[in-house]
Amino acid sequence: MSDTISGTVLSGVTLSSAQYADPVAIEGIIDVAGGNALVAPLTWTIDVTGTIAASDDGGVLLLAGGQIDNHGLVTAASDAVLSTSGRAFDIQNEASGTLASASGDAVKLSGGVTGSTLLNAGLISAGNAGIGLQIGAAVAINEAGGVIEGGSAGVVLGNVASFDNFGTVGGSTGILVPIGQNYVDIVQGGLVSASSGPAISFTGGAVMTVTDTLTVLPGATFDGAAIGGQVADLVFGGTTEGTFVNPTQEFVQFNTISIAAGATWDLAGISTISSSFRNDGTLLVQAGDAIDFGAAVSGSGVIDLAGGFVDFANTVAAGTTIDFNAPGSFMQFNQSHPFSGTVEGFTPGDTIDITGFGASQQLSGTVAGNVLTLNNGLAPLYVTFATAPGPLAVVAIGGTNPKTFEVVVPCFRHGTRLLTPSGLRPVETLSEGDEVITLRGEVRQIAWRGRRRIDCRRHPVPESVLPVLIEKDAFGVGQPCRDLYLSPDHAIWIDGSLVEIKRLINGLSIRQVTVPTVTYYHVELESHDVVLAEMLPAETYLDCGNRFQFEDGDATISLFPDFGALARDPGRLYAPVVDGGPDLARIRAGLQYRVASRGIRQKAGNFQVVADGKTVAPVWSADRHRIYRLPPAPCDLKLLSTASRPAELDPASEDWRWLGIAICDAVLDGDPVDIAAPFFGRGFHGPEHAGDGWFRWTDGTATMDAAGARELAFTVRAVAPVWDVPAPSCGVSVRHRA
CATH class of the missing domain: 2.170.16.10 (Hedgehog/Intein (Hint) domain)
Structure with missing residues (x-):
């Protein structure tokens, strides 16, 4: 048995079994000037195809839970739908339905219990100070096409709330989890926008317990940041490939970040992930993209390097696979943190850098089976490959501090x-x-x-x-x-x-x-x-079993083993x-x-100080000392010179840095400049000490921050020599850095 309210009713309706049967259908108009429009003291099923309006108070008040199926319009001055009981509710706002509040919360379901649900395919809207949806201990789903909007917040979630968004959510803050609300799960596959605050905010307190989760699905859009407050974990999920550009600019303060099993994500751009990272799916890093992992990396998934760059500053646990899936891929890890992952597809053009070595440390490598053993005189390092990698090169990179070694293929x-x-x-x-x-x-x-x-x-x-x-x-x-x-x-x-x-x-x-x-x-x-x-x-x-990584055919090529000092198996080499x-x-x-037999000799290099693109002549010069008068306004100040690499000119040298000019005793407006000061900008190598003091080399093109000073002085400790090629030359030009 059911009942129907049709026509126009101008006073509030309280549902009672004495007057109405359950379920009740609202096909007409309930338009109330004072008080609540519709009150259900007991559990009722309410179907709305008409209009419920309350110009001074609430729209529908559920005192004992119940069910609402809205195809029509529910509008109120305060809460359009309010449930205050500890009883279960089931609310569906269909595509044609609207639940709207002028000054309160559109839907406030704070009294729900686990098992309660809300499904929105229509419009839920609150005024300037209101909340679109406020819910706790329930499951809410905003379907594709559904809109939830509020003046202060689109959605506010309480304890044990679950909210899946495939539509649109908007407000000053998009989705808010207030302080002290635990076990909240958000699945975001639609649009969340914020006019002034974050798109999603988990609010942490004095004692932060991680109980909340944000899962991002392919196709999700954020207009504003997502803030984890150190109480939430971030999961990239889904079953189709998703792309997110510069994710760490959008997602901040999450306790952990992970990619779910079966999920594939392209995290494009330049990102630094400071949280612990777990990958049980596939992470794509395309050419031009870079990810720096500042914390531990674990999981059973694949990091697919399609020409991109990854840097592991902490441990990489066993189970993680790094797949070099395109030429030019680049991986870096620190020797002080174990790399226990597995490398696949490592071929010519790919690079592994190992950082964190002391200036005097050396590194050599040998390949046995599918394991590269790196010996540094202390504890050996191991890099495990999925299959035998073939000959590998291990070589020091000049000019790096701390010292870096590189592994490549020849x-x-x-x-x-x-x-x-x-x-x-x-x-x-x-x-x-x-x-x-x-x-x-x-x-x-x-x-x-x-x-x-x-x-x-x-x-x-x-x-x-x-x-x-x-x-x-x-x-x-x-x-x-x-x-x-x-x-x-x-x-x-x-x-x-x-x-x-x-x-x-x-x-x-x-x-x-x-x-x-x-x-x-x-x-x-x-x-x-x-x-x-x-x-x-x-x-x-x-051959060490990696021929499957290459293709046969015609092309423009390089004929010999590739890139770096090879970690070859000594027992199989033709010669030492x-x-x-x-x-x-x-x-x-x-x-x-x-x-030298061709008449080529070395000659002294030269240098100049340049301000805003114009050469500045010294106002005083004696022996190795120079003083320059600088322009009155802040300027783009450079120290330019010819440059060479010591190892190219001196057979006994193993210094492959580009060196231009070495200076010391820098002074700005009479004040000495510390050797580690910001004055020494891009293009300066690190401080070095020899004999009577400290000095710094440039790489041929160095910037100097004069901080508005009018006078610059420094001492020239050395200028790197360069080759002097007589005419006609052999086609080699001395390198100038500009």
């Missing part, structure tokens, strides 16, 4: 010719089964050839992938017989040893060149060997590797002797 470049029984043939024309001639004069078959194209412009450390040019006759007449290009970490054979070519760069006869892209070819024989590339002895590929010490210095000295 190969050969397109157009490079290998000696075969039929003469020199371009590597791209060779395939499995073709024959090459080795250093010993043996004829051997190619077991496999792989290829990988690299976009050097998008690589985070281009120097690790850009090809190295070896000029014709650099090692003697006919060695090579024409200009030869190798990847930086490919080893050549010289004096019975293998030496990576980047250790022999001198800036002249052997120098790194800039290209937009390069394709590296790997040529493998049945065992590691040395072949003749443009008649220069160079190593072949040493020389990576430093007197043997390397002797080989480099021989190369420099050949350079």
Whole structure:
């Protein structure tokens, strides 16, 4: 049995079994000037297709819970729908329904119990000081197309509340969880906007217990920040791929951040994640994107590096997989925190950096099976690969403080010719089964050839992938017989040893060149060997099970092993590797002797002070001391110079930093400048001490913060020498930094 209220009723209605049957349908109009429009003292089911209006008080008051199914209009001066009991309720606001309040809360369900629900597909709206929806101990869902808006807040959630948003929520604050409200779960898949406050705010108190959760789904939009208050966890969920740009600018103060199992998220832009991070799904890091993890990383998911950068400043637990899924991908971790994850897909063009070493520490590596062991003289470090990674290079990066080492993979470049029984043939024309001639004069078959194209412009450390040019006759007449290009970490054979070519760069006869892209070819024989590339002895590929990572075909390429000092299995090498010490210095000295025989000498570098793009001449100069008068207004002040790398000019040096000018005793308007002061801006290397005091080198282009000073003075400790190439030159220009 049911009942219907039709027509127009101008006084408040109180539902009682003596007058109305349950359920009751409101098909007409209840329009009340004073008091509540409709009161249900007992549990009732109310279907609204008409209008309920209260111009001075509340719309529908549930005193014992019940059910409301609204297709019509409920409007009130205060609360449009209010439930104050401890009884369960079930409220549905259909797509055609409106629940609106002029000055109170549109829907206030503070007396609910677990098991109560609200479903909104229509409009829930409150006035300037009101709340759209206030709910506790219940489940509320705002469907796609549903709108919940309030002047002070769109939604306010109390203890044990669950709110799923697939529609639109708006207010001064979008969604608010007040202080002391626990076990609140929010699923956000729609739009949450805030006119002046945060889009979502979990309010922490003096004692912060983490009990709340925000789950973000693909397609979610935030107009405003989401603040966790250190009492909530953030979860990226869903089953389709989601994208969020610069997430840590939007999501702050969350206790933990995670990606749920089965979820895939592209966290684009540049982000620093300071919270503990758990990944049980897939995290995509595309080219140009970077994520710094400041806390521990765990989980059973995959971090998919599609050309992007990740930095782990803390531990990485076992179960985490780092998949190098595109050339140019870059991973960094600190040696003081264990990296226990697994690396997949590591190929030429990819890079692993290990930071946190002391200035005098050295690092060497060996590969056994699928494990790279890194020895630093203290406790060894281990990097586990999903499959045997092949030969790897471990090399110190010059100019880094703390000291950083880099792990890369080595190969050969397109157009490079290998000696075969039929003469020199371009590597791209060779395939499995073709024959090459080795250093010993043996004829051997190619077991496999792989290829990988690299976009050097998008690589985070281009120097690790850009090809190295070896000029014709650099090692003697006919060695090579024409200009030869190798990847930086490919080893050549010289004096019975293998030496990576980047250790022999001198800036002249052997120098790194800039290209937009390069394709590296790997040529493998049945065992590691040395072949003749443009008649220069160079190593072949040493297979460790990673050939599946390359494709076969034609392209622009690099012919030799790739990037960094290789962590090769010594038992399988053709010859021992020389990576430093007197043997390397002797080989480099021989190369420099050949350079000197061409009439090339070293000369002093030069420098200038530039303010707002104009050279500033010193007003006083004596010996190594300079004084400059600066423009009256704050200016863009630079110290520019020629620059060179010590290791390119001195065979015994292992300093690969770009050095310009070293200065000390800086003074601004008569006041000494501390060696660590902000005056020393971008382009200055760290402070160094020798003999009589402290000084700092530039890299050739350094900025100085004069802080409005009118006079600058400093002492020139040294200016790095550069090569003096006589005309006609060999095509090499001295590097100027500007």
